[in-house]
Every structure is written in structure tokens, then in C-alpha cells.
Amino acid sequence: MAKEILNKPGVYKFLDKNKKVLYVGKAVNLKQRVSSYFNGSLEDRPWVAKMIPFVRNIETIVTENELEALVLESALIKKYKPKYNSDLKDDKSYSWIHISTNEEFPKLKVVRNKDINSIKRGKLFGPYPSGSSVKRVFTYLRKIYPFCTCTKAKKECLYFHLGLCPGPYQGHISREDYRKNIDGIIKFLTGKRTSFIKKLDNEMKEYSLNKQYEKAAELRDKIADLKYLGSNIQGEFFEDEKSYELRKKSLHEKVFSDLRKELNIPQLVRIECYDISNIQGQDAYGSMVVSENGEIENSEYRIFKIKGSNTPNDPAMLREVLQRRFANEKMTKYPDVVLIDGGKTQLSVVAATIPKEICLLGISKGKSLKRKGFRPKDEFWIYKNGNAERMYIHNEKLLINLRDEAHRFAITYHKKARIKRGLRSQLLKVEGIGDDRAKKLILRFKNIEGIKESNIEEIDKVIKNRKVSEAVHRSLNT
Missing domain, CATH: 1.10.150.20 (5' to 3' exonuclease, C-terminal subdomain)
Structure with missing residues (x-):
């Protein structure tokens, strides 16, 4: 029953013979999670044994990440009120996020359903079935928007020294700036992340024009962190699966449309991304991954075994891969954009192999973030008029995901080759x-x-x- 389910994050529904929803759950890996109900892994949960005989069908919805799965799960449980979700968890065990907006310096906390009647003021977001997932959301948000959780105190708390509390009661942040942090969290939880990023982007440009470079850099990092954290999270605002899928499709189309405008190219349908994996030139492979209209096209993936170099020279290897790709008469579909894992040097080396009508981009690692827990910033490069120039790309997530996928695909083949070489050496x-x-x-x-x-x-x-x-x-x- 779980054969066709993907190894991706998302939400799953168990249905009975009348197509009534029996249970809704979320998973980081849908296939593994659904399979666990049928392979005896959950024998210690009596409700599973009761439910499985009635299951006649399984439906899944793939999401961008675990956080999106969390909030969609919450919406579907509220919509369907499945029997086994109710049996498994009474209402008291669900979690909410409470923001005390009535206070001078609003605080955030996770509250259980049984406690929400005692809350008379402020904003509530939820309910969320998984308390641990809500706490993870808390952790991510606090890195981007530090907030206070303690009562008034003269001394700075531990969280202040960790960079997670801005120290409002000790005068380290103004009431206005603290409220901006809370406003950012509310926008994020209500699915208005994109409009809020745009607002921050305008503020950043204004600071830069006024030569307030430190504040501009602070906002730049905050914008990048928000984008890295994930796609638009829409908590309780998903109406159903159909609205989710339509929103997802619309989002993909908008991302491609916006990226086309940013790159100033006539059309954007197909992006090909290339990466190299090797150790000191040994077992070198190049990968090609493809996205069309915002969707990954696995059937279009290609792998290239490097023939021309046994030394660690990634730019030369990339050039070989691209020469072979565009010389292959069977590969008739040409991309609108070629993205490579590399910066100025790599672009300059491979440029001559790319047809002139194709936009050539590079992505390289930038400087590390100061705040622990976030990846280094990525820098983007575009090749035009015979030169590689650094450029800012607003819709960067799509390109970063493609680069990461190309890296995964290349390294998979490299590892296999390395293992085979080790075995061959032992056999010889x-x-x-x-x-x-x-x-x-x-x-x-x-x-x-x-x-x-x-x-x-x-x-x-x-x-x-x-x-x-x-x-x-x-x-x-x-």
C-alpha cells in the first residue's frame, strides 16, 4: 500500500472503505513513516492495531519541509476530526503558541489546550498536535527574532548572553525595535512572510542609502535567515489539501516568473544545475539535475564520469561535463539557465562551452553567519558581457535547493565508485x-x-x- 509513497516530508491520511478519514499524521519521510504502521514497528501502540484493519486507502500530501507538514497536519485534523487522532490525544495534549501582545514587551510561550481557557489576552496560534515540533519552531524563530521569556529583572539572563533574548528590561533594546521582532514572528506564523521580507528589504536599502551600514547588514542577515528557515508557513490558514496544492503550484509559477524578471531573460522554463564530486581528482563524477516550471524532473538527471583529468581541478571538470552535455545530439532540450556550483573562476572557465542565448549563473559559499545554527550565506554570480559579476538574487531558495540536489546526486556516484575502487584494489x-x-x-x-x-x-x-x-x-x- 505504501509502495508509491515518496521519501519526502509531508502529511498522510488513513481512510476507511467509505473514504472517511481515520487518522492524519505528519512525517519527515512519508514512505518510512507510513511503512512503519504495517511492518510491526508500532506494535507498542494499541490504537494502531485497532485502526489498521479498517484502513482501505492512504493519501499523502508532499510539503516543502517538516514545518510546513506540521501546520498542514494541524489544519487537516481540525477539518476532519479523525477518530484515531481523537482517541490517541484528547484535546488537552494539543499545543498552541501564545504571544502576550498586551504587555509592554510581549512574551512567547507554548501552552497546552487545557490551559488556554485561563488566557484572556494576547494572540494564539494552533492547535499543533506535536509539542516537540512546536518547540523546534520556537528555536528557529528565536534565532532570527530574539524575544524575552522571563519576568522583569535587573540582570541579563542566560538567553541574553546566548543572543536569544534582546534584554528589553535592561535597556538593550527599545520598545519599538522589540515590537518589530514580535511583528516579524506574527507575520511568519500567519503566512505573511513574503510581504514582511519585502518590508525588511526596503528598510535595509534605506539604511544603506543613509550609510547606516551596520543596521543594513543586520537586516540583510535577518532576511537571509528567514528565507533559509523555509517556505511560507501558513499555520491554521490552510483550508484543505486542494487549497494547499493550488497555493504550492501558484508559488512555483510565481518563483519562476520572479526569477525570470530578476535575470532579465525572455523565458524561464528549464534550469540545469551542475556539480562535481571527487577526492584529489580520484573517482570524479559530474552531475546534472533539472527543474522545469519549478518542479524537479528526476527522469532528466544525468551523471558524467570525468575522463580528462586525474588532478583536483573542478573548473576543468565542469568544463568537460558541459562540453559533453552540449555536444550530445540526443540531449536536444536546452535550458534557459545553467547553474554551476562555483563562483567567478568557474564561470570564466566554462563560459565558452555554453550557447550564448543561455543565462549562466554560479553559486558559491559566502561568509559564515555569526549566529550559530545557520549555514554560511551563498553568493550568486552571473556571466555577461565577457565577465562574471556578483549579483543579489531575491528568489534564491530554488537555486540553492538545486545546487544541493546536484551535490547530493554527484556525491552518491562518487561514493559508489570509491567503494568499488577499494574493493577492486583488495581483490587484485x-x-x-x-x-x-x-x-x-x-x-x-x-x-x-x-x-x-x-x-x-x-x-x-x-x-x-x-x-x-x-x-x-x-x-x-x-
Whole structure:
């Protein structure tokens, strides 16, 4: 039943024969999570054994990340009121985020359903079935928008020294600036992140024009952190799965449309991203991953084994990959944008291999963030008029995700090649094993464990020499 489910984050629904929703859950990996209900992993949960006999169908909704899955799960539970969600958790166990907006310096806290009746003022967001997930949201938000959780105190608290509390009661932040932090959190939780980022972007430019560079840099980092944190989170504001899917499709189209305008190109349908993986030039592979209209196209992925260099020269390897790609008559679909993992040097080396009508971009690691827990800023480069120039890209998340996917794809093949090379080297030490026999053994048994677990007869079916087969078996099992 779980065969067609993807290894991606999202929400799943168990339905009975009448298509009534029995249970709604979220997962970081949908396939693994759904499979766990049927392979005995959840035997310690009696409600699972009661529910499974009634399950006739499973529906899933893929989301961008775990946070989006969390808030969509909350919306669907409120909509369907599934029997087994109710049986599993009474209302008291659900969590809410409370912001005491009535205070001079509003505080945030996680509250249980049983406690919300005692809250008379402020804003509530939820309910969320997973308290641990809500706490993770708390942690992320606090890094971007530090807020206070303690009562009035003369001395700075521990969170102040960790950079997570701005110290409002000790005079380290004005009431106005503190309120801006709270406003940012509210905008984030109500799905208005994009408009808020735009507002911050305008403020950053204003600070820069007024030569207040420190404040401009602070806002720049905050904007980048918000983008990194995830897609538009819409808590309780998803109406149903259909509205979610429509919003998702619309978002993809808008991202592509906005990126096309930023790059100033006539059309944007297809992006190809390239990366190289090797260790000191050994087992070098180049990867090509593809996005069309905002969707990843796995069937279009390609891998290139590097032929022309045994030295660690990523720019030259990228040039070889792109030369082979555009010389391949079977690869007739041309991209509107080529994105490579690299900066000014890499762009200058590969530029001549790219047809002139294609926009060439590079992405490289920038300086690290001061705040712990966030990745270094990425820098973007564009090649035009014979030069590589640094550029700011507002819709960067799509390109960063593509770069990360190209890296994952390349490194997967590199690791496989490295393992095979290590196995080949070990086999060649056995008398009577040459390149041909080593290749055949690797092809048949895949890895060292496969050969070790095989008996002499199985090995001899490949080698066809009893004495050498015994030597292989002895060598790997002593």
C-alpha cells in the first residue's frame, strides 16, 4: 500500500472503505513513516492495531519541509476530526503558541489546550498536535527574532548572553525595535512572510542609502535567515489539501516568473544545475539535475564520469561535463539557465562551452553567519558581457535547493565508485585475480560484504577456477 509513497516530508491520511478519514499524521519521510504502521514497528501502540484493519486507502500530501507538514497536519485534523487522532490525544495534549501582545514587551510561550481557557489576552496560534515540533519552531524563530521569556529583572539572563533574548528590561533594546521582532514572528506564523521580507528589504536599502551600514547588514542577515528557515508557513490558514496544492503550484509559477524578471531573460522554463564530486581528482563524477516550471524532473538527471583529468581541478571538470552535455545530439532540450556550483573562476572557465542565448549563473559559499545554527550565506554570480559579476538574487531558495540536489546526486556516484575502487584494489592482491575477474566479481556481488557472505561455489560461478575462487574466499574471510 505504501509502495508509491515518496521519501519526502509531508502529511498522510488513513481512510476507511467509505473514504472517511481515520487518522492524519505528519512525517519527515512519508514512505518510512507510513511503512512503519504495517511492518510491526508500532506494535507498542494499541490504537494502531485497532485502526489498521479498517484502513482501505492512504493519501499523502508532499510539503516543502517538516514545518510546513506540521501546520498542514494541524489544519487537516481540525477539518476532519479523525477518530484515531481523537482517541490517541484528547484535546488537552494539543499545543498552541501564545504571544502576550498586551504587555509592554510581549512574551512567547507554548501552552497546552487545557490551559488556554485561563488566557484572556494576547494572540494564539494552533492547535499543533506535536509539542516537540512546536518547540523546534520556537528555536528557529528565536534565532532570527530574539524575544524575552522571563519576568522583569535587573540582570541579563542566560538567553541574553546566548543572543536569544534582546534584554528589553535592561535597556538593550527599545520598545519599538522589540515590537518589530514580535511583528516579524506574527507575520511568519500567519503566512505573511513574503510581504514582511519585502518590508525588511526596503528598510535595509534605506539604511544603506543613509550609510547606516551596520543596521543594513543586520537586516540583510535577518532576511537571509528567514528565507533559509523555509517556505511560507501558513499555520491554521490552510483550508484543505486542494487549497494547499493550488497555493504550492501558484508559488512555483510565481518563483519562476520572479526569477525570470530578476535575470532579465525572455523565458524561464528549464534550469540545469551542475556539480562535481571527487577526492584529489580520484573517482570524479559530474552531475546534472533539472527543474522545469519549478518542479524537479528526476527522469532528466544525468551523471558524467570525468575522463580528462586525474588532478583536483573542478573548473576543468565542469568544463568537460558541459562540453559533453552540449555536444550530445540526443540531449536536444536546452535550458534557459545553467547553474554551476562555483563562483567567478568557474564561470570564466566554462563560459565558452555554453550557447550564448543561455543565462549562466554560479553559486558559491559566502561568509559564515555569526549566529550559530545557520549555514554560511551563498553568493550568486552571473556571466555577461565577457565577465562574471556578483549579483543579489531575491528568489534564491530554488537555486540553492538545486545546487544541493546536484551535490547530493554527484556525491552518491562518487561514493559508489570509491567503494568499488577499494574493493577492486583488495581483490587484485589475490593471486590469479586481474582486472577482468575483479570487474566481474564487483558486478556480481556489488560490495565486499556480498563476496564475504558467498560460498566458494558461488564465487567459482563467476571466476570459473576453483583454486582462485578458494583463494578469494580465504583472503576475504581471514
